[in-house]
Amino acid sequence: MALIRLLTRMSEYVHLKQGLECLGASSQSKRLQQHTAAHSSSCNYQLLPDCLELSYGGLVMHFDYVWLRDHCRSASCYNAKTNQRNLDTASIDLNIRPSKSRADENSLFLTWPDGHITRYTLTWLAQNSYEGQKRSAVQPRILWSADIYSSAQVPSASWDKFMSCDEELKNFLNNFLLYGIAFVEGVPPTLEATEAVTQRVSLIRETMYGRMWNFTSDFSRGDTAYTKLALDRHTDTSYFQEPCGIQVFHCLRHEGTGGRTLLVDAFHAADAVLQRTPDNFELLSHVPIKHEYVENLSEHRNHMIGIGPVINVYPWNNEVYMIRYNNYDRSVINTVPHDVVRRWYTAHRQLTAELRRPDNELWVKLKPGKVLFIDNWRVLHGRESFTGLRQLCGCYLTRDDVLNTARSLGLQA
Numbered sequence: 001m002a003l004i005r006l007l008t009r010m011s012e013y014v015h016l017k018q019g020l021e022c023l024g025a026s027s028q029s030k031r032l033q034q035h036t037a038a039h040s041s042s043c044n045y046q047l048l049p050d051c052l053e054l055s056y057g058g059l060v061m062h063f064d065y066v067w068l069r070d071h072c073r074s075a076s077c078y079n080a081k082t083n084q085r086n087l088d089t090a091s092i093d094l095n096i097r098p099s100k101s102r103a104d105e106n107s108l109f110l111t112w113p114d115g116h117i118t119r120y121t122l123t124w125l126a127q128n129s130y131e132g133q134k135r136s137a138v139q140p141r142i143l144w145s146a147d148i149y150s151s152a153q154v155p156s157a158s159w160d161k162f163m164s165c166d167e168e169l170k171n172f173l174n175n176f177l178l179y180g181i182a183f184v185e186g187v188p189p190t191l192e193a194t195e196a197v198t199q200r201v202s203l204i205r206e207t208m209y210g211r212m213w214n215f216t217s218d219f220s221r222g223d224t225a226y227t228k229l230a231l232d233r234h235t236d237t238s239y240f241q242e243p244c245g246i247q248v249f250h251c252l253r254h255e256g257t258g259g260r261t262l263l264v265d266a267f268h269a270a271d272a273v274l275q276r277t278p279d280n281f282e283l284l285s286h287v288p289i290k291h292e293y294v295e296n297l298s299e300h301r302n303h304m305i306g307i308g309p310v311i312n313v314y315p316w317n318n319e320v321y322m323i324r325y326n327n328y329d330r331s332v333i334n335t336v337p338h339d340v341v342r343r344w345y346t347a348h349r350q351l352t353a354e355l356r357r358p359d360n361e362l363w364v365k366l367k368p369g370k371v372l373f374i375d376n377w378r379v380l381h382g383r384e385s386f387t388g389l390r391q392l393c394g395c396y397l398t399r400d401d402v403l404n405t406a407r408s409l410g411l412q413a
């Protein structure tokens, strides 16, 4: 339900934006004359002055001629073994037009002025067209409140199966992609086993905190994470130009009270802002914000800077793909004038209010054996203050490799 709502709201928003953009467009793109029209039993196409129009499978698509030449998959233009382009795009005449064309049941054939023939399958064109891409769904995900997540009763993976069975890994990754969090249980409470469980999924992303880290409240580093204090919800490494994609936590021991982990789906909160106040969503997704990490200990000197909006959306479909939210590490705002700053604070307040709604807070107590994977681009984490000795180990993972593993198992990612 939540997903469908997101999809419809998102596409309404994109259409609204495109409508506004169209108002400013010149009339140059109006079709002037029809050059060639043809049809096979399965498709219709016309060579218009500025593009090829193709109707196929209930979709009307438009392809630029340079694009068509550039996307030739013949053996001389494209290496099917490496899936890499051989053709030098810069050698294409920018005014190129096909000299001949024909279509059959499955394919469209274009002959170019130098005699080179390109064959496109109609399904390939449909899948790779702008119009087809717009119709396809955004990354399937279930936006959650604490209730939605709890009621879904998402099973944890179990260590033995996870390490040996691809189906278990696939289910785990499917849940991770849907919810932005996933658990493996029964893991031996050691750093080594934690490392092994993460390497089943991806490559470890080493940072200035190390490769695998194992920390307590000893203030060994210049950051509040290394204390017993509560930490409000946040994403980590917001001060990297590319924040770490995934964070892994394994609590190896805790002899004391408190210390529960807080998890909040920030995509759900961003969607609420988009639905209620699109202007605020717009500000949060456009105003560049600086985050900074300055550490000045004798053994650790670091200065990291990352700049980007709080809500990051793909420009072609407005799908949210990353949230950067860390009020501790947010730096000076000097990227926009004061009146925009004022409106940004209002928008940020609304997002914060959504993130702080008690019904959006999922609280879990991490125990030895239970490893938590968090999508650090989507789900915020925090912690309750605690007493006693508490030891947490984990690491960051490279996002590309997590998605690569998911795709290799047949998942959409």
Ligand SMILES: C[N+](C)(C)CCCC[C@H](N)C(=O)O
Residues within 6 Å of the ligand: 209, 213, 215, 223, 224, 225, 234, 235, 236, 237, 238, 326, 328, 329
């Ligand atoms: C996870 N580990 C303890 C290694 C690092 C914590 C980093 C904390 C930092 N303020 C941030 O939010 O990025």
Ligand SMILES: O=C(O)CCC(=O)C(=O)O
Residues within 6 Å of the ligand: 225, 231, 236, 261, 381, 382, 383, 392
């Ligand atoms: O201690 C915790 O549970 C988490 C602290 C934290 O936010 C972090 O290490 O990134």
Ligand SMILES: [Fe+2]
Residues within 6 Å of the ligand: 225, 234, 235, 236, 381
């Ligand atoms: Fe953190």
